[in-house]
Amino acid sequence: MTVYVIRRLLQAVLVIFIMTLIVFFGVNVIGNPIDILVDPDCDQACFEAAEKALGLDKPIIEQYFIFVENALQGNLGKSFVIGMPALPLIVERMPATLELALSAMILAIFTGIPLGMWAGLRPDSVSGKVIMGGSILGFSLPSFWVGLMMIMIFAVEFGLLPSTGRGETVTVGGIRLSFLTLDGLSHMILPAINLALYKISLVIRLTRAGMREAMHQDYVKFARAKGLSTTRVIFVHVMKNILIPVVTILGLELGNVIAFAVVTETIFSWPGMGKLIIDSIQVLDRPVIVAYLMITVFMFIFINLIVDLLYSLIDPRVRLQGIKA
């Protein structure tokens, strides 16, 4: 186990190194931020001064080495626009995004799994078909459109729920949290559902497929032949088997939810990382973009590692020492 974790961490270092190359040079191709940042009336001298101030006058390779050197000391550069270090800027926005992403995941788990199990047990019933039909909608409707419709219906028409912002927050250990206040919670409902919709559909379909497959396995028949109650057969024998694919996918999706909450955050003006990255891309704020991507890579690697470790808990056949890295 320890050997496995160490090996995975070494792998992670390599992945991060390669990512710095791709991200840094990739961002440079998009365009020159100076064009956007400086005053349009600026002459050549002032242009060069700005370039020099941001360190963009040096050759790109040299810029890269400076970036790596700073990154190793935990400094991912300063925002061109705000002038603040990029890393704290993003980390400050992180709780908002994490809060939203986690509540979306929890929604996905606690509605997706039961609905999927029901649909898997009663595939021919009306309720089963309605669930599956609904999951197709959840899959295919674009989330920005669903978000706008939700605002239209719940915020504009009925005025039930607020449509923008985080609402009242409570600071716990220096982190601002919305879900601890009633007002904050009501602000979270719409964006969380919006973000969760796709995941719910995904979990429903996965669970249903797993359920349908597992119900016909010999071990289920044998469990029933032992005289076990249906509840025990489903919630112990079947459930533990279908959790294996569900955990895998949810792990991967958690990374996705965090990284790509962009759309939902933009629509609901949720002040998270996603909104920050969109704003930064618009003004080509390179250090922030690069820092954001690096953090995302970091998060994916970390989540994948956790999922692999969880796997060995659920599925006894997986022995991590045995896996070739």
Next chain:
Amino acid sequence: MAATLSVENLNTTFFTKAGEVKAVDGVSFEVDKGKILGLVGESGSGKTVTGFSILGLVDPPGRIVNGRILFGGEDLVQLSEESMRHIRGKRISTVFQDPMMTLNPVLRIDTQMIEALLAHEKMTGDAARQRARDALGQVGIPSPDERLKAYPHQFSGGMRQRVAIAIALLHRPELIIADEPTTALDVTIQAQILFEVQALCRESNTAMIWITHDLSVVAGLADDICVMYAGRLVETGTVDGVLDNPLHPYTRGLIGSVPSRNTRGRPLNQIPGMTPSMLSLPKGCAFRTRCAVADGACEEQPEITAPIDGRGVRCFHPHMDNPQ
């Protein structure tokens, strides 16, 4: 004395989109205490469905449409699902064909054994663990204490089947339905398990239905034999009677195709043709199209004869030792 289990005119039909499949069609037999009944037939002959019908585990679209299954004075066909649950695993237990598939891969052996105990008896966890441990010891699993904590994938096939048998024996059932339990095992393990199962059955006076396609297995094991073809019984009788003097052309074909020392180097005898699709059985005798002695009379469905000396046969032209 009434038989432990008495199946009368059992009909189990699958209502599929392609049509009705009469997987079990008018099957009747009895098993007595301490006796082993061999239910023999090819794949798809309905022997497994017969077993599941007795347990009340036929999955939709299949269901029992007719017949009675008398067990301990009750008709199992009429019982509610909850009453059936109390019989399954306690009074009638099962061993399935593939030991790789019957144990849940993600649950430990102790979990799977203890839950079987607690499903039918009130007892403490410790007492249940003790019972499970003893049951493993009984079927010849070394160091049962340790093995209880293992997962199924840590056992070999033969060991897993022993675990399954131990689970089947936990409640000292009155009847065990064994569905090809040795087919997936290699021959030496098969022989060991056959021997042990027989001993365990005799010891506790348990009745048993041994479902198999392998005549050589039943020959040494069973007391009586029922041969099934296309959902129907074609021949019944004592094991010696049927094997020494098969009456039905299908049984003769089956016995003829078992390799033996006398046929070394020669091609094996085969039954021509293949099992007909259950959706389009030939009219009359289902075996007619593959039968060497079939004639016009066989286009009618022959009835199984009332047992004479314990022998019943469903054929217009049963084989006689001295044909005229």
